[in-house]
Amino acid sequence: MKFKQKILMISLIPLLLSACIIGYNIIQLTALKSSTEEIVDALVKVEELNSAAKSLQKSLSAYSLNISESNKNDIDSDLSNMKSLHDSLSPSVTNKEQQVISQQLFHKYEEIFTETNKALSAQNIAEIKRQSLRTKGMQNDVIELKRSITSEYLMMQEDLQTKINGIISISIILVAFLLIGSILATFFFTNRIVHPIKQITKNAEEIAKGNLAVRLASVTTRDEIAALQNSFEQMTVNLRDVITHVSDSSNQVAASAEELMASADETMKGTELISSSIQLVSDGADQQTFMSDESARSAEESSNAVTQIAKQANAVMELSVSTNEKTKQGAEFVQETVSQMQSISTSVDETDKALIILNDRSKEIVHVLKLITDIAEQTNLLALNAAIEAARAGEAGKGFAVVADEVRKLSEQTRNSVSSISGIASEIELDTEKTVASINDVKERVNAGLEIARHTEETFHDILVSVELVKEQVSNITKVSNDINDQMVQVSTHAQEMSNVAKITADSSNSVAAASEEQLASMEEVTAAAVSLANLAEELQQRISKFTV
Structure with a gap:
């Protein structure tokens, strides 16, 4: 009825x-x-x-x-x-x-x-x-x-x-x-x-208040209130899923950021090792050849580490895209809830008019x-x-x-x-x-419930903005990783040339030292980007920590 x-x-x-x-x-x-x-x-x-x-x-x-x-x-x-x-x-x-x-x-x-x-x-x-x-x-x-x-x-x-x-x-x-x-x-x-x-x-x-663990009582009626309660329950379930996915994604972003910082530290150590090898080139060709081999090996390991960072950044990018979609779905459910609340408000107004007519009949x-x-x-x-x-x-x-x-x-x-x-x-x-x-x-x-639903919609909008920022930062990380990978290929090529031609290596030591300094600066940028990504992940965790799933 x-x-x-x-x-x-x-x-x-x-x-x-x-x-x-x-x-x-x-x-x-x-x-x-x-x-x-x-x-x-x-x-x-x-x-x-x-x-x-x-x-x-x-x-x-x-x-x-x-x-x-x-x-x-x-x-x-x-x-x-x-x-x-x-x-x-x-x-x-x-x-x-x-x-x-x-x-x-x-x-x-x-x-x-x-x-x-x-x-x-x-x-x-x-x-x-x-x-x-x-x-x-x-x-x-x-x-x-x-x-x-x-x-x-x-x-x-x-x-x-x-x-x-x-x-x-x-x-x-x-x-x-x-x-x-x-x-x-x-x-x-x-x-x-x-x-x-x-x-x-x-x-x-x-x-x-952030408590998404609420459970609604079952409704046996088939009126507009039952429809509202069913929609509200579906919105709660979807919102709980979105928050869970966002939390998991933010944890993965934080872990990836830590791995990125660790890889950057290793790359910086490899770069410092290359600089030391260049200093030892002037002591002798044999020592220079040995150090060139070590540099080639370190460059290869660094290249592998940078490749791993790029893959992890791509994974984070995919998770960011998925989180963005879930957040948009949550916002759509909130908008449906607002629409249902407005429909209930209209029904209540019609009821008020019917009661006024009843008063006139009395x-x-x-x-x-x-x-x-x-x-x-x-x-x-x-x-x-x-x-x-x-x-x-x-x-x-x-x-x-x-x-x-x-x-x-x-x-x-x-x-x-x-x-x-x-x-x-x-x-x-x-x-x-x-x-x-x-x-x-x-x-x-x-009207109070409608105001609360609108506040929830604003909260989802804030979450969506934060996810977009994370997505943008991860895109930057991917770009920097690709640049580092290209540079590591160049370092590996130079090291091989140093191993084959010792004399040319001695003449080119100054050039390699300059390239090492550039690589060290790039790794510092990677480290800074990793720290920023970790901070963003922590901020996202703080935003969703107020929700109880």
């Missing part, structure tokens, strides 16, 4: 779970509201039916006192109103007791309707009064129906309260699990991200919760207005006042639940900000 995918998973899962919890609460509250509205509507219709029955009684009484067309129209209107109210109430009557009461009420209504129409047609005042009294029976049935529906409403309210408590309990439990799970998941994934980076930083600091959730709170407050205000209107209605509005009070309590509970969820959303926002701070710390550590 990629680094960016881990961060997105940490961010999106808590948001999705929070949205599910909020959706669950909204669905449950909507269902409870629907069931409450049905029974409240039934109570309102029963109250209207009771008012219509009372109005019918008043209209009948008024007609019995004053027979008029307007009073008759009032009676017809009240009878029609009761019929329509009863028809609209019938679908809301659910249990058997209420259905029986409703049938009794309708039966009484039909009788009153029939008898009243007959009495109105005959203008029978006595019958009108009797029917007015019979409306009391309808009112009793309405009151009984109201009592049954109110009892059902109270039972529903108890069940509603139980369901609301259950919703609140489930919400609290789910939110607690969500909070704990989010914290644990954030801690787990953050530790999985930060721990390898800290380990890489620690190892980079050790390498910067703020949007808080805004939605505020909107729900506003709706709950408006519902509470509507319930308060309904209670006031019910109080104005007097006895007829008591049942509706109870309903309004329950609606107000429900809105307050909704507001409290939303407040709790809002607090949790704020905690999620705070955790997101902490994660952003942790990512910023990771960015600082990645």
Whole structure:
């Protein structure tokens, strides 16, 4: 799983779970509201039916006192109103007791309707009064129906309260699990991200101190951090090989320099011997011939020694070239490491942006919760207005006042639940900000590792410069050795001529002495070059001694 995918998973899962919890609460509250509205509507219709029955009684009484067309129209209107109210109430009557009461009420209504129409047609005042009294029976049935529906409403309210408590309990439990799970998941994934980076930083600091013997812990992930650690481990192995080869090469250069100085000393001794032989030439031809043979032999040995020096210088040159290539490879690996560190820095920046987006989403959730709170407050205000209107209605509005009070309590509970969820959303926002701070710390550590890798690249550049200097000095040594070899061939030729022609040798002694002095000066130059090569080898050893392989 990629680094960016881990961060997105940490961010999106808590948001999705929070949205599910909020959706669950909204669905449950909507269902409870629907069931409450049905029974409240039934109570309102029963109250209207009771008012219509009372109005019918008043209209009948008024007609019995004053027979008029307007009073008759009032009676017809009240009878029609009761019929329509009863028809609209019938679908809301659910249990058997209420259905029986409703049938009794309708039966009484039909009788009153029939008898009243007959009495109105005959203008029978006595019958009108009797029917007015019979409306009391309808009112009793309405009151009984109201009592049954109110009892059902109270039972529903108890069940509603139980369901609301259950919703609140489930919400609290789910939110607690969500909070704990989010914290644990954030801690787990953050530790999985930060721990390898800290380990890489620690190892980079050790390498910067010169300790190349560090060993990296194995990584089982397949993200960018694992790629960085694998590249870092490969760089360490290659760097260790380069330092080992450079150390071996510098040791060989030092040994070759010592051998070169020894050969130069031997050559100088041979040259001094040739000078002594030239001084003895004037003492006699025999002695001159003997010394000429000795000079030829010494010249041959010197020539062999110079040839050996040239071969060793060539070997040192090859080692210098190999060391140069290894150093360049090490520099390339360091450059790859710098590139990988820069890639990690880019990934961390993208993660930082994703967390900022998550923080914005958390703020949007808080805004939605505020909107729900506003709706709950408006519902509470509507319930308060309904209670006031019910109080104005007097006895007829008591049942509706109870309903309004329950609606107000429900809105307050909704507001409290939303407040709790809002607090949790704020905690999620705070955790997101902490994660952003942790990512910023990771960015600082990645930048520190990048700086260390760049310092290592500079160190390799210094090593490369030193190797180039060694290569140049060895090239000079090779050139000087070839010059010495040519001179030794000339010395050998002169010695042979001195052995064959003694007289010519005596005449040429001054020339040979001059050549010996030139050879001695050349050997001093060889000795100085050998000392310089030894010093360079020692300096290279000091540079690589700070690395622990």
